[in-house]
Amino acid sequence: MRDEDGREVRVAVIGGGVAGLAAALALRDRARAQGAPVTVTVFEKEPATGGNLRTLGRDGWQFEWGPNGFLDNEPATLRLVDRLGLRPRLLRSSDAARRRFLLVNGRLEEIPLSPGAFLGSRLLSTRGKLRMAGELLVPRRRDLGRAADEPATDETIDRFGERRLGREFADVMLDPMVKGVFGGEAKRLSLAAAFPRMVELERDHGGLFRAMIALGREKRRRGRRTDAGPTGVLHSFDGGMAVLVDALAAELDADPGAEIVRGADVAELVRGNDAWSVRWPGGERGGFAAVVDAAPAHAAAGHVRRLDTELAGALAGIPYAPMAVIALGYRRQDVAHDLNGFGLLVPGREKRNVLGVLWSSSIFPGLAPDGHVLLRAMAGGAGNPGVMALADRQLVDLVLGDLRGFMGLRGDPALVHIIRHERAIAQYVPGHLARLRAIEAAAARLGGLWFSGSAYRGIAVNACIKETETIAGRVLAALTGGGGGAEGAR
Template identity: 40%
Template sequence: MPEAGERDALVVGAGATGLAAAWSLAKAGRRVALLEASTRVGGNLRSERADEWQIEHGPNTVIMKPPLYELIEELSLLGEAQSANPNSRKRFIALHGRPAALPTRIWNVPGNPLIGWGGLGGLLREPFVGRGPSDEESLAAFVTRRLGPRVLERLVDPFVSGVYAGDPQRLSAAAAMPRLVELERVHGSLIRGGLARLFTSRRGRSTMPREWRGKLLSFPQGLQRLADRLAEVIATRPDATLTCNCRVQRIAREGEYWVAEVDDGRRWQARQLVLAVPAPVAARLLAPLDPALAEPLAEIVYPPVNVVSLGFRRADIAHPLDGFGLLIPHVEQRQTLGVLFPSSLFPNRAPAGHHLLNVFLGGRRSPQITEEDDATQIGQAIADLSDLLGIGGAPVWQRVVRWPQAIPQYEIGHLDRLAAIDAALARHPGLSLAGNWRDGIAVGDCLDNGRRIGERVAGR
């Protein structure tokens, strides 16, 4: 077989995690090869321009935190970064067939219809609720125990749908929202712990300018610009290579080297191998090598999600769309998980006089809807949103993007699965696994995790 060459490290998968890992290795002067199966980098960071419409196939924004700020500054992208419209702080949740805004100030909580008297009572009782059981709790059980059923039903349930497309009855509280569980463990109360951390964060110093802290951002070309720029800087390093349309079919250990065979017969080898791919892909590649390592990876669920992008004349939507978007709780009994308002967040996402909506269907609770044809998807989205947003006309532009395996679910048993993976990894020196199936699904989490793995591998 033809040899593609020996490297210090191979990184398989050029999504956000793999790109960040490869960039850390390249900066450290390591000979690194980044292999990507598709024809482009970025994974689910994919932006598309069609005439005057610009859509995101995956995430629409990232949250500016110190590690991301440092990366964007390092990539010379700070001048291009766009901060979302200040209205993005406003979020809507469907309540009895009408959009209700979440409170943006603590003193607005008591009168907010989403909270209600039942929710307010749960909030007031929360500091006096004892610590929970030692066994792993579902997110639904954790929230109900600490904050009551109203907060679960009207706030946490739609949030989980919007972030994970998941089911709070299945998600693990400790895996999906570890910060909440940590607040209970350390402070005995979410409210007391939240206030303590707020006080500490205000006293601490930040390497990030105040005007960027916590802001939602994108770029004029969309979030794919971040992935493309990482690919550009990796390519400038003389000892780094990035190869797309290069699907790894087999990995093996040969002496002190890891070998990756790609679909055209070439073989890449290195002492360090980073698999920055979805869990099912990692499971497939690792099964012949170590079934005990592949099994817990294969158990991680990825439900399907479809993104329905709809363009309307502004006059055909009564709602001002003056916020980030609208989430729909499961109790509202609609198929749609939620909708974002991209043309309200950033300029040039829609033609003048028009609105762009990004609607999400499917997820853990309703995977079957994603199998319907495009016309059915579009019809379902309009039916679910017409009364909520006051839609009075047909869309003038539309697009359906399908993700058959969208977002990994951190369900009950996830931490045990990760422990089993880490234990099995100890048998394979030089092998690292990374991706959004652990340590956070957000783009910023993936970039930071990739950076840390790259630095760790570079130091070996």
């Protein structure tokens, strides 16, 4: 595909995190498959690509800056892993990591894996369990779907949990889960945007237990057996999550039809008559037929501020939760707990500063030197941003003060490494889906502009990778006149 003068068609991708890099590769691969001479330029603010996917190491310790892994239930990610030749480097989490714990009344309780075992556990009071079991009798919400369209009627995760499973379940189970996944508050996040599958289950089956029964029956009928289950098994790479983004960048660096411009802190996108230009303090590049902006939403807002203030406002209005990640290394004999599991989450009603702790070296053995263990504590989140202002020593003291008792920690840690994410994870607040529609409509009016990344349709690495396949298809369709253009822009 060439433009009217027979030149190559150029696409700009802003942001060299996993979303931007995967979008660039997907675009190149699809263009090559179609015989379309589309070139891609990635603009990354930092000297190195990868965004949140960074693996750090020192003295035999290995820890992650951002995500510690991904689930193996997303085909798009596995396709990318294969495309990059990384399958031999995949690292499956240990079986012990299936065991997860909650802090309940100051004690660690294992989360049972079946509803039956749940009823026998000490996680909820008898009253709470009865209410949870009563979910079977709770009628389906009539205006499901429609309700999510409007900020005022968009149901929060907490409200959904209370409605279907009861107040106690929402406090003990959902609140810590949302803290662990989003660093967010169940009372402030939209169910339809954050966990669309839950809305589908209620809509299609009338409730969650009914859905479990129907899906279990369906699985038995098909005779499918998988130990991954619908939620998948956590994986990383030997060498950590950076392996994925490093391989993506290497592939693009080696491709004559792709370029990564590192150290380009894009300030502005400029829409000319027939092409886009990208401006940053050190330079400008023009002649792009399309732009995929895969920088975080707050950065993307700045890129379009002079083009469309409403669009900029919609992007800037996506809040992010701050989070401090504290890697703690201990000598094995200084931790009384057996660490036989994935880690623990802490419900807000326990009144601690720690959101959760991953037992990293139990999940992926080899992350700590011999005779040592690695823990990863998370503090802060949307509900407790104040901890971000603490000095390092205070933060560590606060976290250890929370953990010492129930984890049985003795003495000082052998390793402490603090990573402060001032804007860690996008928060899909009520009205998020309506906001996305406004963003898509504004991008469509400008034409040839797409937004991608964890701020929009899923915060997980898997969601970002899945979306890049869709976006690459839409961009190419728009460039080739195959149904893109205004309606293809998002």
